[in-house]
Amino acid sequence: MELSQDTKNILGLQLPTDPRWVNLAEISLEGILTDHAYCEQKAATTCISFVQRYSEKEKLVLELAPIVTEEWGHFRLVLQELHKRGLKLGRQRKDQYVNKLIAFQRKGGHYEDRFLDNMLMMALIEARSCERFKRLSEGLNDEYLRNFYRRFMESEAGHYTLFIELAETYVDHEKVRLRWQEWLDYENTVMASQELRGDRIH
DSSP, X not given: OOOOSOHHHXXXXXXXXXXXXXXXXXXXXXXXXXXXXXHHHHHHXXXXXXXXXXXXXXXXXXXXXXXXXXXXXXXXXXXXXHHHTTOOOOOOOOOHHHHHHHHHSOXXXXXXXXXXXXXXXXXXXXXXXXXXXXXXHHHOSOXXXXXHHHHHHHHHHHHHHHHHHHHHHHSOHHHHHHHHHHHHHHHHHHHHHSOOOTTOOX
């Protein structure tokens, strides 16, 4: 999959990552790989929780079951990369980006609205991860790591579209479109306020 177009056109993201982030990530390789490993782990466990919570939604269960395996496989790949480089898996740290997205989710109200926000938040996380992996695949000096992150970029792009499709399967398309724009606008403010750190995927 080629992501040669502008990030905004491909993923809808309104604020691209500062190119300096790649340089900081290269300096903090153990930190960025550790954070990446935990991101993959959390993606797998979140998909498991969705399968349990929305077991009546057949398409969702069938589509997310293999994603659990894929995300856990990614976790193992990052662990292997840490080990190969003589680096250690550090402690899991608070993901301020994701916590700010969680704060935007609708907590009460209709079941459908809460479901929609769960799908769109995951789509947004996958979209931002894809954009970050694209930066790494193009900007790192290490050729092996550039290819390593290109494969992750392609995978995350597929996951982003899947969560949008799942939202549209169970919720009116116009409602999905309007709420997705609200999420994109909010994420823009989150990214603008984030400290630029090289030891974080988000």
